Amino acid sequence: MDSSSNKVPVTILTGFLGSGKTTLLNRILSEQHGKRIAVIENEFGEVGIDQALVINAEEEIFEMANGCICCTVRGDLIRVLGNLMKRRDKFDYVVVETTGLADPGPVAQTFFMDDEISSEFSLDGIITLVDTFHINQQLGRSNESTEQIAFADVIVLNKTDLVKDSELDNLEARLREMNKMAKFIRSEMANVPINSVLDKSAFNLDQALIRRPTFLEPEYPFEWTGIYSTKPGKYKIIMSEGPDPSMSLVIELDQNTDDVSLRNGAEHCVRLYAEDAEIIKPSEIIPKGKHVNLNLESLGQKEFYVEIEKDTKIGLFAQHTAEEFNMKLIEVNNNDEVPVEVERTWVAQHEHDDEVGSFSIEKDGDLDEQKLQAWISKLLREKGVDIFRMKGFLSIAGESNRFVFQGVHMIFSGKPDRPWGSLPRRNQLVFIGRNLDEKEMRKGFEDCLV
Amino acid sequence: MSIMETQPQKILRSGWNTYVNDYAISGGWNYNGEALIICDAAGGIYVFDGKSGEVIWTQRQVHEDGILSAAIHPLTNRFATGGQDGKIIIWNTHQKNKEKVIDLGGGWIENLSWSQDGEMLAISCSKTVYVYTKEGDEIWQSNNHNSTVSNLGWSINKELATTCYGRVCFFDGMSGKVKQKLEWKGSLVSMVLSPNSDIVVCGSQDNTIHFWRRSTEQDSMMSGYPLKPSALSFDETGSYLATGGSEEVTVWSFKGNGPEGTSPLSLKLHKKPITTLAFAHRGMNLASGSRDGAVVLWDLKSENEESGLSETSVSDSVSKLYWRPDDKALAGLDRQGGVTVWHV
Structure with missing residues (x-):
């Protein structure tokens, strides 16, 4: 029985303690959106909505004997989702609220590495809440907060009432440098529109590309x-x-x-x-x-x-x-x-001293498939640990369809998308990672062009 | 529901079938095979007459938020259920009333297992295991495991085996003293003990099978599975181990110096991944179920790949297959709540 068409979407909510995750969660649950939402919480929050199915589970990180970081999964999610999927009537959306110290990698990887989970659930997006009053201290001090920024599809700059506008503009510019894929939203009490955080299809690239023809947030030509x-x-x-x-x-x-x-x-x-x-x-x-x-x-x-x-x-x-x-x-x-x-x-002054950053490669023209495969597999083998997320679309020589891909660490998934038709054939790749050698990666990519 | 018989022998003949209210997750035949007990994910219990399929009694929502586990007593008309409400209920097959309610005060009761002599009931809730008497009185409870306990099982020597992330642990069933710890860095998703309890086999999250010979603590690994080997079954002699983890049933022989250095038998008839495996109590009949609802009965006497005896199907992914104690009937549970009994 093929159930791929009706996989249950899952949104991951990350952010440091005090960033407003529980407030946002309560907001999502109390909204009249017609969804029956199941919530998996890793820390005791104060979710106070009766009709929601709330399951508390302690974070369990399962590393594998082979030492591969992309094989690391979250055992608690496999267990809880495995039980939840036996009662499909009770919910049609899942929100996972992680602890403030959670590494988002294993959470995301669970939805690709575990066959039983990936056949029933689809990762919709990673939402990271930022306490704008404290984030600058946190970013210097902990890998987790940096990685939560780097993995995010949506970054909610929360508690903006406590911070001056000019500082917010600077903060946003700093975080955008770290993650060029994410959408930014500002809020005071996590009061963001629900459709800006749920149903994003952030890992379902052909869907995402129908909504917007690019994976990059715009570079603003106005200051x-x-x-x-x-x-x-x-x-x-x-x-x-x-x-x-x-x-x-x-x-x-x-x-x-x-x-x-x-x-x-x-x-x-x-x-x-x-x-x-x-x-x-x-x-x-x-x-x-x-x-x-x-x-x-x-x-x-x-x-x-x-x-x-x-x-x-x-x-x-x-x-x-x-x-x-x-x-x-x-x-x-x-x-x-x-x-x-x-x-x-929009274009604020800031220093580029973060280890984590993102960049994009945009090029017209066709790619040699064999060279491309060789380049990507070498890249993932050598740099997969440092690459948090990647997304893109490619024009492969001799193929009439656009090729779309996304990845988390070494997990790479790609497929042919719609035909190019009369559109100009071009390539766009976005990488987010730690200490990425942009110059070398650009050259590596350009060497794959026909 | 369509029952199709592809083999002329008609080894699996249709008996009866019915539906329960939700995903049929657990249950089994009572000790003498007269009743079939089924639990659904919504928290319903159904006790069927084993021959006719008539409902003897049923009760809905016995556990708030649903049932997670059930264990049928091996020697008497008792069974136990555990739920998302942190409770364990001991029932009598003949009656609707609860014999005993054990309330652990929250947490999911994910595993229940009666000792082979039926004197003890093991319970896992989060990282802790508890052992109770058959009447429902606590004997002991363990310290926290490394992670949530994933499986429970009993040896013939009244030892309780538990698995969690990175470890199989054997406890003395009466005292709770740890007798043996077998370590492996991996998430152990399934476990089975050989009939003489010397071999413990686990399927791991990293798509491998890991097993130990307890007497020597020598361990081995079998890899090459495309998926998690979550279905495991030993035959009554402990000579053959059937494993899932793909669309094929992979059977390892423990005869002689095996299975190390040997090639397994691959049984190929299923088109979707194997979800459950059950050797008959006696003899070499093996039943397998898969995600598409196919059920196949194999005869492994011939030790070749043409051993598929009979193929049939249920309405959706097969969750469990249970042989009646006399092996003359097989019950299949599925994801849609279907309960099907075949005569063998």
């Missing part, structure tokens, strides 16, 4: 966003002299200030920035929802106009920070400055 409340009327953006003779800008209408809206707006603007910019001279009106390039060549203060038709919030997604040009938004009829309600710096 700064400011959100302002506006009324119908005429506004002007005033700018002093700054470091550049021009600045790119997109004005988004109806831009809400919450984190999810801000990120959605940013993603939309990444696409707009890819289009050619319209050059706007001082005193001209800036069109909204379009990529423009403000001409700043003339000396002294410059003004640009914006016409607003309704009560709304507007987001200025600017190539440079407001500070660099002393940029201000002024209401024309009363000459009042409109205060910035929320601002976000």
